[in-house]
Structures are given as structure tokens and as C-alpha cells.
Amino acid sequence: xxxxxxxxxxxxxxxxxxxxxxxxxxxxxxxxxxxxxxxxxxxxxxxxxxxxxxxxxxxxxxxxxxxxxxxxxxxxxxxxxxxxxxxxxxxxxxxxxxxxxxx
Ligand SMILES: [Zn+2]
Numbered sequence: 001x002x003x004x005x006x007x008x009x010x011x012x013x014x015x016x017x018x019x020x021x022x023x024x025x026x027x028x029x030x031x032x033x034x035x036x037x038x039x040x041x042x043x044x045x046x047x048x049x050x051x052x053x054x055x056x057x058x059x060x061x062x063x064x065x066x067x068x069x070x071x072x073x074x075x076x077x078x079x080x081x082x083x084x085x086x087x088x089x090x091x092x093x094x095x096x097x098x099x100x101x102x103x
Pocket of ligand 1: 008
């Protein structure tokens with residue numbers, strides 16, 4: 001799915017190797033979420049800021065990309081058809097979010 005913050009790149013699912021935790025992050029602007037359900041809904045963290053907070057450098061090499069595609073499909077929508085993300089919210093639209101594992 002296109003990053004709801006910058007709309008410049010696709011969100012990837014990645015594992016932080018050092019702590020074996022998963023994050024969803026934008027390679028372009030570094031917006032980071034911890035749950036797929038939160039992407040574009042909950043406030044994002046900056047990737048490097050988060051990594052620093054857990055004692056890591058915040059380098060891309062500290063990640064193992066798990067899924068290069070994370071996407072959403074609309075399962076119900078009460079908003080305007082074709083509405084785009086506004087201020088990081090998905091409005092009244094409910095999405096189901098998926099990950100495709102890298103083979
Ligand atoms: Zn972004």
C-alpha cells in the first residue's frame with residue numbers, strides 16, 4: 001500500500017533483527033507503525049527515532065524485509081467513493097490489510 005504519509009512509496013513489513021519485532025515502515029519517509037491495522041490510522045513514529053529509543057542505530061541494514069507488498073482492500077465504505085487519505089486518517093472506510101510474504 002502506498003504510504004499514507006508521503007504517498008511516495010509502498011509500506012514494507014520488516015523484522016528488526018536485533019529484537020525480532022516486526023514493523024511496517026515506509027522506505028521513502030521512514031514513517032513507522034507497529035501493527036498493520038494502525039497504518040494510516042494511528043500516529044506514526046519516525047523509524048530512526050524509534051530505533052534509537054531501543055538502542056539501535058536506525059540503519060536499514062538492521063531490518064530484514066519480510067513483505068515488500070502490504071496492501072488493503074476495502075471491505076466497507078461509507079465515505080465518498082475513491083476518497084484518499086486525509087491527515088493520516090482513513091475516514092469512514094474500513095479496510096482489510098494484507099501482507100504478501102516474500103518467497
Ligand atoms: Zn512515506
